[in-house]
Amino acid sequence: MGRHSLPGSGDSASGPADHGGGDEPSGRIPRADGGWQGRRRRTDGGRRGVSVGVIAALITVVVLVAGVFLWRFFGGVLSKRSADAAQQCLEGTAEVAVVADPSIVENIASFAEEFNSQTTPVGDVCVKVAVREAGSDTVYNGLTGSWPGELGAIPALWIPASSVQPARLQVANGKQAVIDARSLVTTPVVLAVAPQVKNALGQDGWAALPGLQTDPSALDGRDLPGWGSLRLALPTVGGADATYLAAEAVATASAPDGSPTDGLGAVSTLLAGQPQLADNTAETAWNALIAPGDPALAPVHGVVMTEQQVFARSTTMPDDASPVASWLPAGPVAQADYPTVLLSGPWLTEEQVDAASQFARFLRKPDQVAKLNDAGFRAPGAVMEGNDVVGFPELGESLAVGDDALRSALAGAVAPAAGAVTTVMLDQNLSGVTGALEGRIAALPPGAVVGLWTFDGTEGSEPV
Template sequence: MGRHRDDRRFRGVSTGLVVAVLACAVVAAAVFGWLQLRDRIQDQGTAAAEACVEGESILHVAADPAIAPRLAEIAREFSATTPVIRDRCVTAEVTPVASDSARDALTTESGWNDDLGPRPALWVPSSTHDARRVAPTAVANGEPRSLATSPIVLAAPTVLAEAMTEAGTGWRDLPWMQNDPAALAPWGLPEWGSLGLALPMGPESPGTEMALEAVAAAVADEGAGPVTEEVAQSDPVRSAIVALGSGYQAAGGQPEATAPALLESLAGDPDPADAAVHAVPTTEQSILTLLRDRPDAGIAAVAPAGATPVADYPAVTLRGPGTDDTTSRAAAQFVDFALDPQRAQVFTDHGFRVGGAEGPEGVGPRPLPPIGTPLVPADAATATELTAAARDPLGERNTVVILDVSQTMGTDNDGRSRLEAASSALAAHVERSPGSSNLGLWTAGSGADGAVGYRIAVPLGPVSEEGLPGGTRSESLVASLGDQSASGRPTPYAALSEAYERAAAGYVPGRPNSILLVTDGTTDTSPGIDRAALLSAISDSADSSRPVTVDVLVLGGSGPSPDTATLQTVADRTGGSLVRVDSADDAAVAAAVNRMLS
């Protein structure tokens, strides 16, 4: 039987296909290995970051004591989130530092005072006023952001706060109220005397500087400001600030006092009518804090009409020693964290405002309204000008006052004579003058001395000098001013001629040398001295290297203005000024005297 051939053949796998499959397998394995390696590297990077491979970093924050406790609370929350910045674990620590102390430290050559604590990378002062006084080189780029706000108000006994609120008292009203002994009488508080506004400039007293700017803006009609240096130096503004400062110091107030101490004293006074201080500029938040601790403190807040100065607690990122890119980023993250709406209640629960909210209840006679027109802060030079005028309102001087005591000065003007109005304002100024100032009093009129037309009532000399009739020179000046009566003809030319010659001969370097003539401007009748003789006598005695100015205060009323052309010429030629004031306006008379003797 024959065999058939089997046609089925064994067919082998193509070599090319095997190579392709193997290649794919190799590539897949490589890709899988690379992905695994990448994930491992990422995991290792994440783990390294979480482990803070670059170590730990502390964000040091210096904050005004008013807001520091709130920021410390937020800092604990921030640190609990374990923030990692540039491979560093960051924690935030807050140190309370008075804003003015931090400001002064940041402006020193070393850039900080270690006695205040660690140098901060983030600074939160009470207001932009402080931030603007620090050199730009110490501040990182970017506009500081406000964390919370509190308007500057006046803390006052409740009865006074209610009266001022009801009357709509404005910032522009404060200067005249400070020096008018009957300022509070229209409100049924005659025994309280003048306003009694304190101007503390010690630590933790941000309200004073901002209140002064608000007064300056109101007096100069500058609206929301900012007040400029030129405005600060203007006569109306300087007179207003001097009036506030001199009134405070006349009542025994010290510029070195602090707002917290005065606030405690005000709250603890059982008889506020007899107190020297009736009002303290401070933040709304500080009043609420005190009232929560002492509900029976008997004080409330007054928000004067006008642009409102605001403590805005800006977050200022700093440059310099101890700061780097990590701390700058940490500061920015911390500020973002603090500004999160979830943390607004941390501030509002303690009397701060966030956004455009109304004031907290219980701090004033009625809830204070939202801040309508915030006052734009002035620059550093302007702020310094205003605070200097309030701190030293009455500098040392060498001045003779010539008081016209002629018959027309006895003219009644709304219940009081011109002579009485002048004597009262001058006496009040004498009592506030530094003991080292030289003051003297001459009286002019034929009734004073018919032969020469004047009398030296109190010789020129130091105010504090003892041994004069009546005690010190200050006491003698006040007594003599109170004893004057109006009689005879006006003879101011005779007094001016002689007084100017003596003042030029007795010039005292290093202080203003001047003569202040207070008169009603009635035509002069000096024996043997007319306009030409007076101007010639002053020209002969004048010496530009030893300047003596002549200022003239003309007291008038409702009648026609007298011819004062000669007196105006005298004032112009000596660098002085002539001012006309209605003698019935006690506040205006006092303000004019203060300006001419300041």
């Protein structure tokens, strides 16, 4: 039957095809023996296999992914538990004691409040910075002797006015007493003087001061008749270490190169010739300088201070005060550098040391430094706005003194080491020593005891 012929009456159009081995034609194109000539299926009954290496690699990847997931999961849980425990201060709260010089303590205390509101616990211990005010001699005597109870805990961080103090401490207690000390801000040492005295001093340097101090007609010879000597007060209490730094400058300028200790005689001359006041505080000296009246007759013509102190005090002068000027001696500049001194000692825990270090770094942040600039302290790159008394002039090179031992020796001329108990025996003729004793007693640390006993060569009288 042809390909396009209709089936006859004897044919079954809908019957199933015979898949057996019959010879009858099917009406379709016959298959060629031996399979398809084009695209063919595999007819041998086999399957394509998967490599064992591929399976192993897949298993390894799955294991690694699962491991990373579990590590992150459990690590996150542990970290959260640790953080929660720390936030709860499981080990309590540790106070971190900080002592700062009176000239900067107000700023430091304000920064501590901000730090305490932001700080996170150290381990399981919460920390709180507590700032107290203390002068350099008080802290030095406490750290090298008996710590005064009225100052609270022994500090982890000390911010004196100058690096003279950590130098003294390391000479007395060893290098291990200080972990780190670096400058926070600076301010040069100047003389607060009457404007007439500033003009008379001109371009003089530190070396000229001892002679002007002891010559009773020093200012008379500089077109200031009736003014007498320089009458320079050198306070050791509340003076932001200005007298210590002035002593270094005078000794260095008055001695041969490389031998500042040879200038100690000039320092002693300057100190011995200062005016006798009720006490040796910067406050008393400043008040004597600005007191109303004829400045030529004033008991004080000048006070050694820092530029920042003069700036701060000049903004609150009474209306009837005598005018004041700031004079910067020529030559290398003596500067109070306000180091943050990180202390080491058995009274400190690791958490307290860490927190003190964090606070020291916090003080150096731009916002804190900017506030210190506004208060009159200098920092690199800061633009200072002065007033009628302090113009914040550009400074020359800083004074280079020497190592810690040398600085400690020079400091000894200003405040010799004093024990907790001092006994002094005097001849009945007290005229030559009374003034010197008053100055030394004023510089003694709180709690010091001084016994005075007059002696006539044969027997003593009642103690004074």
